Amino acid sequence: MGVPAEKGMATRARILDAAVRLASRDGLEGLTIGSLAEALAMSKSGLFAHFGSKDALQVATLEHAAELVRARAAGVAQAPPGPERLRRVLEVTLDWIDDPELPGGCPITGACIEFDDREGPVREALERLQRATHQRAAELFDAFRHPSRDRDLLAFQFRAIGLAYHHAARMLREPRARAWARSALESLIEQASRPV
Amino acid sequence: MGVPAEKGMATRARILDAAVRLASRDGLEGLTIGSLAEALAMSKSGLFAHFGSKDALQVATLEHAAELVRARAAGVAQAPPGPERLRRVLEVTLDWIDDPELPGGCPITGACIEFDDREGPVREALERLQRATHQRAAELFDAFRHPSRDRDLLAFQFRAIGLAYHHAARMLREPRARAWARSALESLIEQASRPV
Numbered sequence: 237m238g239v240p241a242e243k244g245m246a247t248r249a250r251i252l253d254a255a256v257r258l259a260s261r262d263g264l265e266g267l268t269i270g271s272l273a274e275a276l277a278m279s280k281s282g283l284f285a286h287f288g289s290k291d292a293l294q295v296a297t298l299e300h301a302a303e304l305v306r307a308r309a310a311g312v313a314q315a316p317p318g319p320e321r322l323r324r325v326l327e328v329t330l331d332w333i334d335d336p337e338l339p340g341g342c343p344i345t346g347a348c349i350e351f352d353d354r355e356g357p358v359r360e361a362l363e364r365l366q367r368a369t370h371q372r373a374a375e376l377f378d379a380f381r382h383p384s385r386d387r388d389l390l391a392f393q394f395r396a397i398g399l400a401y402h403h404a405a406r407m408l409r410e411p412r413a414r415a416w417a418r419s420a421l422e423s424l425i426e427q428a429s430r431p432v
Numbered sequence: 433m434g435v436p437a438e439k440g441m442a443t444r445a446r447i448l449d450a451a452v453r454l455a456s457r458d459g460l461e462g463l464t465i466g467s468l469a470e471a472l473a474m475s476k477s478g479l480f481a482h483f484g485s486k487d488a489l490q491v492a493t494l495e496h497a498a499e500l501v502r503a504r505a506a507g508v509a510q511a512p513p514g515p516e517r518l519r520r521v522l523e524v525t526l527d528w529i530d531d532p533e534l535p536g537g538c539p540i541t542g543a544c545i546e547f548d549d550r551e552g553p554v555r556e557a558l559e560r561l562q563r564a565t566h567q568r569a570a571e572l573f574d575a576f577r578h579p580s581r582d583r584d585l586l587a588f589q590f591r592a593i594g595l596a597y598h599h600a601a602r603m604l605r606e607p608r609a610r611a612w613a614r615s616a617l618e619s620l621i622e623q624a625s626r627p628v
Contacts, residue, residue: 263459263461265459339549341545341549345545348599349537349542349545349546350542350545352602353457353602362603366604389612392600393592393612393616393619395599396592396596396616399595400591400596403591408559412584413588417588420589420592423623427619
């Protein structure tokens with residue numbers, strides 16, 4: 237036993253890898269059971285059996301993308317909490333945004349723009365994932381000497397760097413984008429390290 | 433004479449106001465001559481006469497949106513160059529992002545996500561508009577005492593605040609979003625004011 241379940245999981249992961257790429261290129265709204273079936277040369281009925289609806293496919297794709305980012309970030313725990321860990325998380329974020337496997341940039345960032353004004357299960361999943369990302373960013377600032385600082389504000393500023401990098405690197409194709417992002421982080425570290 | 437031309441301009445502005453709203457709600461890709469004709473109860477052939485193609489309509493819509501932002505920002509020149517002017521520009525930016533006339537947020541920010549990876553006239557127009565916005569942001573830092581600071585980096589950090597506000601206010605529906613954006617600007621002003 238177990239093998240069929242494992243095989244099912246592997247198939248699901250392979251399907252969702254393709255779905256993440258498709259959502260990056262066409263936007264999450266462009267990801268449908270039909271477009272995914274075509275990309276994978278699978279039957280629509282086979283994909284329906286996996287996901288049941290377009291909404292469920294979109295939510296599963298977002299969760300899979302978030303899982304991929306978390307897996308890449310797993311190694312940052314080797315760095316001591318504080319500035320060094322923040323620098324590592326930033327590099328993981330920038331590498332993710334630059335990943336050639338994501339032809340249209342981070343599919344989660346794209347989905348936020350598409351779905352921020354639409355009620356429903358996709359928006360709910362996105363808000364949950366984005367709140368969790370904010371929370372993890374806030375925790376990265378717990379190691380600083382001045383815990384009276386507003387860590388939610390620091391998390392907002394940290395996330396701002398990733399969003400601005402996405403814009404500068406992908407929209408402006410600005411060669412200095414990574415240098416700017418790193419310098420912005422050093423300023424933020426300095427700010428977080430000073431007494432309030 | 434002149435009246436027909438003025439009337440034509442007024443009609444064009446009215447059409448483009450509607451196009452900006454539509455692009456905010458549906459994304460710039462969702463803005464077509466057909467969808468706009470429906471929203472305005474105009475004929476598709478009439479709109480074709482104004483714009484000629486979907487690409488040209490999309491470019492005209494982006495330029496109109498940028499023009500609307502610039503018109504709102506015109507008053508900031510009353511504030512002295514430096515921190516006070518920066519604060520005013522930030523407020524104009526946040527008000528624009530919150531505008532109930534933009535049901536899906538800033539159509540230019542949305543278009544950047546949609547078009548950053550697609551070659552063509554729309555991307556070219558966007559990059560030109562975004563480079564101009566970056567340039568204007570960089571000039572806002574000329575008034576600071578330490579011109580040796582990298583004003584392009586400061587412009588990157590300033591624009592990061594707007595992008596993060598768009599995300600926090602619209603996606604997270606975070607009540608503290610405006611307070612965070614204002615605090616982030618104060619930190620940036622402090623950074624720009626200190627010797628390198």
